[in-house]
Amino acid sequence: MKNTISERVADFLKNYPPFSALESGQLETLSYEVTIVHKENNSIIFSEKEAPHDCFYVVHKGAVALTKKGSTQILDICDEGDIFGLRPLLAHENYKLEAKAHEETILYAIPIKEFKPLALQNHRVGDFLIESFASNTRNPYSQKHRGKLYGITTASGDGGGTETKLLDLQPVRYSSDLVTCTEGTQIKTIANTMGKHNVSCILVVKEGLPVGIITDKDLREKVATGLFPITGNAKSIMTTPAITYPKELTVTQAQMAMMKSNISHLVLTEDGTTDTPAVGILSKHDVMVAMGNNPAVLLRAIKRAKDSKRLRGIRQNIVSLLQGYLDENIPIGLVSKIISELNDATIKQVIDISIKKMETEPPVKFTWLTMGSQGRGEQLLNTDQDNAILYENVPDEESEATRDYFLKLGSIISTELNTIGFEYCPAEMMASNPLWCHSLDEWKEVTTHWMGNPGPDEVLLSSIFFDFNVTYGEKALADQLSLHIFDNVKKFPQFLTHLASGALQNPSPSGFFRDFLVEQDGAHKDFFDLKLRALMPLVDAARVLILSHSVKSINNTAERYEKLAELEPQNKEVYLACSYASKALLKFRTKHGLLHNDSGRFIALDKLNKEEKIKLKRTFKTIKEIQSLIEIRFQVKTLLR
Amino acid sequence: MWPFSSKKQLELPPFWWEYEDGFHQKLPDKVQENTFVVWDTETTGFRLDRDRMLCIGAVKLMNGSIAVKDSFEVYIHQEHYDAESAEIHGILRKGKRERISELEALKLFLGYIKNHVLVGHHVMFDVNMVNAALRRNGLPKLKNKTLDTGLLYKRTLLISNVLQKKEKYALDELAEKFSISKKDRHTALGDALITAIAFLRIVEKLTPRNLKDLIKKQDPPKFGL
Structure with a gap:
């Protein structure tokens, strides 16, 4: 049947x-x-x-x-x-x-x-x-x-x-794409081959069986020093016999083996002897990646990854790294820097991979902008992707073809990002959407429109877009757009008032008796919405304040408050409290997200202990303070709501 | 009074009565306890008066599971044939597939769906197609409740003027959004399976309180509270 x-x-x-x-x-x-x-x-x-x-x-x-x-x-x-x-x-x-x-x-x-x-x-x-x-x-x-x-x-x-x-005890993952040469291969050819494949060692084979190995170190110590001529052959400089192990090797065994023989590469063969063909090479780097506790190693692994499947695996390691950091109570400012750095590197690599998938190179220079939390460097867990493409102005007759190219690129990238674990943005704020893929002049027009007609939608859009951060490509393009935005802030003073009013729209975190206000309805009934009620007010307030000072290229909320404290010494205390509160809340969210394998947005209050509750409530006081500050400064009350 | 109704009633075949009897039973209140029949039809075209069903495919969805064995797939013998649509569904008039008469297909289909909720992508088209076939065979219309994944999907998107919602979302777009393989697109059963998985994901996003709530969610959201 x-x-x-x-x-x-x-x-x-x-x-x-x-x-x-x-x-x-x-x-x-x-x-x-x-x-x-x-x-x-x-x-x-x-x-x-x-x-x-x-x-x-x-x-x-x-x-x-x-x-x-x-x-x-x-x-x-x-x-x-x-x-x-x-x-x-x-x-x-x-x-x-x-x-x-x-x-x-x-x-x-x-x-x-x-x-x-x-x-x-x-x-x-x-x-x-x-x-x-x-x-x-x-x-x-x-x-x-x-x-x-x-x-x-x-x-x-x-x-x-x-x-x-x-x-x-986990079996180690090794590279099975073997790069090989024979005993007679010239050293120069070997170096070129290794460079081309971006590997640190090459296997010397004879009749299909491994006889020796040449590593970066051999080239450095034996050839570059002049000991052997560059025209010599592989046999003269290879380390032989190659140290071979069976392919079923755990991380620990591999580490031991490398330490024992003081080598950085193991050759894995069918049965572990030199009498069977090699199936893979295991480098110290592979072992380090398997341990997954070192950002530098992860960064290198990201840069070496050739497809999004591999990147997806690396992201698992990033999450366990994050878990480790939080367990060890490492300052959240530092943690978010490292994780954002890794996230950025991942996105960069994805873009590189995606460009290769296109039939032609990009027709003009472009910038990949990440917005929202990733743009602010506050995205610790996998959440939605919010991104946009900004490309150089092109003559009218090429504008359609150029847009088509970047839209196609945008959708490839966003599909690949989804494979890795970045969810699609539910509001389609992604470079694959024609509304988020523009040339510089088009973007200028769009942002001018937003700022000149600040209705609720325009304010929402600007608040997401204005946290943009360059992840890939031409930074100069983004700078020009920033300048344009600051010019407009001066031109449309009303805009800041509207943005400030938007920042005050978030529902209050606590009620009259300083109780937590929880969600009344929907899937998260009786949960506390940490993002909407506590994080967003701080983030929104920081954005409007920093825009009013025309400070660019500081996107992180905590850093923005620190900068504000510097600019306005009279309000230093409030701003530093805000900086602290935003870090504390971010940590809170991340911890809960890791615990429940979700975005950490909704918190079950009955699961919190007394200390956590007090900490949370303390941030609410700060939120109230900063909200009244922007209410007065931007004269939101005079605005007809 | 209507002169034909009582006479016509008597001529209804036993399988129809059996189908109708099923509706005396109330549907479970909880979404998880319901069996959903997710289905699709392949037709010769889009006109209800002229075009015919070539194939019906359906799967039963119960608490997140679909038993492959318990799926429904019939090919129907039709006189009317449209070469253009054959390019889409690949059903040729003289294909190898075993085919049954329209009446036989309806009988099997009614026996399969019972009183369960029918789920489909733009489901009203398929319902109307079946109703037209029922009428040709002297039978009343389908009595089942329906859920349209096209309408439900729209509700998963943010309520904002910022996002320009389309009037209609094609099944292909849903499949892409939920990364469902589109391999068997345009076979009725294949489309039914894609729809079923999209349906599961949509329900997860919408988190309806109960079946009634889920059915209500198909209507456009009301503002102004």
Whole structure:
């Protein structure tokens, strides 16, 4: 039996082991029995100690996090095509881990009743299962088997230590794109090849087997010093024999091996000896990335990434870095700088990748502007993407073709960003939207219109747009636009009043008795809206004040207040309090976002302890103060509302 | 009084009565407890008087799950044929697919949908298509409640004049927005599955209190409170 959907299911499954080993007839029958399950973010698929379901799961879209109860550490994340929840069914045990949707996820639930006979009949499927359970990884054939799946028995029960240890036991991810040469290759050619592939070492092979390795260090110490001529061959400078290891290597093992032989590259072969072909090279860099606790390493990994899938993986590491920083109480100002830097680098890399996907180079210079929280350097968690393209003026006859080019580029970039984990902006404020992709003159026109006719929409749009920050391309273009905006501030003094009035529109955070005001309705009933009621008033107030001083290129809210304190010593106290409050609130939001794997916008008040509540309330006082300051300064009251 | 009504009533086949009986049962109040039939039709064109259904595809959605086995896909034998639309859906008049009569298809379809809520992208078109087919076969109209993902999707977008909402959003746009593979576009069942996934995501965004609320959300939002 089959239908259009079962054909589609089969089409997907056939790409992944063990289903790839099934005959097409078997796969068809199996696919017909599948149930497609949709799981919302953070919804539980099965919990620890739960009796096994009658089916196991394959991730079709999204990601599933496997965790041990009482631990926030994620043991494994299953991506597209990964299987989970199978072993307990075969072993008739209860689940040993909790599986939770890490983002919105679509699963294929495969009934064990139909699958088991196939596993018994088809020895390749059986072998896969045996091997996968024996090696305790999800997919022994995959290059990126990260981590153990089932029943991790921790012998030593010492809290924090166990968790990092578990991480260290993860199999390491190595590069399987081997760059090779033969013993006779000229050194100059080797250097060129390494440069072209942007690698730090090259494998010397003879009849398909690894015989030696040449690294950057060899070129530096043996060739650049004049010890060997540049016309010499690979054999003369290679390190031989190459140190080889089997491909199933954990992070810790790899580290040990490198330390033991004092080398920075390991050659991975089929069986770990030099008698089998090499399958990959593991560099110290790979190991560092796997440890994921060093921004410099992550930054380099981002710059080396060749596709958005890889970048998506790196972003996971950025999140764990963030978690680490917060746990260690590192000042949030510094944390947000580092994370924003990494975010910026990611976006830059995405743009580079996307430009390569276009058929031609950009026709004129352009700037990629990020707006909103990322523009302000306050986006710590993955939230929406707000961005725009600004390009050089072009003659009329080319304007259409140029716009088409940048719109197409914009939509490629925004799709790729979405793949990495930046949600689409619900209001379509993205460069893929014709309203957010303009030449310099067009942007000048648009902003003039906003400032000259400041209705509620125009104020909203300006408040989002005026936090723009150059992420990629020609900074001079953005500077010209900034100058134009400041000119207009002087030309339309009314605009600031309207912007100030907009900043006062946010609902108040606390009620008459200094109680928290919570949401009355909707999905977040009885939650406190941290973004709308506490962060936005501060952000909006900072923007209007800084615009009135014509200060450009400071986007971060806390930094804006610091600058204001400098400019207006008489109000120093208020401004510094605001700076502190915005940092505290950002930290608050980030912590809660990490805890619940969401944007951290809505806070459940009953989950807060007394200290946190007091801290929050203290910021409210500051918010009231700054609001009355701008109300008086910009004479908002005189405005007919 | 209407001279034909009582006579016509008597001629209705048993499968219709069975379908109609199903509506004595109330639908569950909670969204999660409802079974939704998400469906799509492929037709020879857009004119209700002239064009015909070639294929009906549907899946059942219950608490976020879709059983592949329990999906519905029939190809219908039709006299009327339109070469232009064949380019879109790829259904040829003399294709290999097994085909059944329109009446048989309606019978199976009514038996499949029961009293469940019908969900579709621009669902009224499909409903009208089925109603036209029902009328040709001397049967009354569909009685099911309907949900249109096109209307519901609009409600997930921000309420602001800033965003120029389009009048209509095509299924392709939804698929893109929710990164759903468009591989089986323009097969009725494939489109039904895309619609089902888009529907799930939309419901998650809208968080309706109950079924009634969800149905109400299709209307344009009211201002001025």
